[in-house]
Amino acid sequence: MTRPRFNRILLKLSGEALMGEGAFGIDPATTARLAGEIKAAREAGHEICIVVGGGNIFRGLAAAAKGFDRTSADYMGMLATVMNALAMQNALEDIGVDTRVLSAIPMATVSEPYIRRRAVRHMEKGRVVIFAAGTGNPFFTTDTAAALRAAEMSCNALFKGTSVDGIYDADPKKVAGATRYERVSFQQVLSDDLKVMDASAVALCRDNNIPIVVFNIREQGNLTRVLDGQGTATIVQNEE
Template sequence: MLKYRRILLKLSGESLAGDDGYGINAAMLDRYAEEIREARDMGAEIALVIGGGNIFRGVSEAAANMDRVQADYMGMLATVINALAFQDALERKGIYTRLQTAIKMEQMAEPFIRRRAIRHLEKGRVVIFGAGTGNPYFTTDTAASLRAIEIEADVIIKGTRVDGVYDSDPEKNPHAEFFPKISYLDVIRKNLRVMDMTAITLCQENVLPIVVMNMNEKGNFTRLLRGEKVGSLVQADGA
């Protein structure tokens, strides 16, 4: 019995780069694809949103003199490159997938259609959402929250390289306080970098829980789905 049946997994673009720092690391891609295959085989319905920071970050120094809207559209295209790479990795493991994008790219992806996305999930396909929301000034965190709400996901799982939510960066501060459970309001009050504020507010208004966990520790993903205590849970006060 799965604790969460329909999930949206949010990964950063940087996570695909691994130790390379940029681009797509084939070993990391394969590892994540294997974790998703195991979860899908357990009966989970899985949707994915992947960032594009490993290829292009719209607010980076490289884009400092660029028009923000133009830079954000470039970032959206970077997410599609990652989505295509992930789709290939999943299909090489025998997993049926569909890529849906917020910007029309009929030669390589379906346009995002909510009912079609839900039908794909019901049929056991992994659905990858690319190009963010299709609008500048919105992050892939916000896109993940929006898509999760639209497909009626049970949870957003944010895969990171740390064990959950801390009051400061645990990679820089060995005394950082870990929060196994925390409310949306406390995330906002403490200005914790779980997801951006727009994404957190969307989840709060729609009572959608968020789990932040270490995706780089093998087996964490499936352990979480089975109901084991993994990572940090962000939910409403008193839930």
């Protein structure tokens, strides 16, 4: 079944997507490839904004489990997302894509503060907007930040780029016979705990009728194909 074509989307990238085959940090070649994917999608007529995680540098929840104060650990994780946002900005501007980084934690030396109307205006001017520092609050993941920004930017969909080609009923890397869903409802994702995004992010998308599209960002050219309704992906949406 052909999926709809989405014009304005928020792309959620994990921090791990930027580290390539490494175990830590930012891989310039991988970041450049992702930038090329985003540029191709933009040239195909799509408006794009981005939320990137920070797990390749620092993961607040994991640090809290090891004894860090949770609030401090989450703020450290937010700062990691700013580093990743600047890396994506550099890669995009190296290939001629006009970008703006907007941070939920004000840091005027390296980014603009997040102001919704300013972000909307940047998108209207054709810029790729990269949102950094999550929601600016501890105890919220970058998944929730992505859902929140997608709603604020009036996005048609939230695209989650992963290392698998959709949502399965079991981990396809561990279970050979796992079945991929073509479409699944928000309610099933929550009731079956399908681990697409955290529950608050899924509920926020459900309540604002923003489909979540899960696809493999590591496959060359896949972002543009899925945006145009082709390619392999799973779409999470409200039941009709």
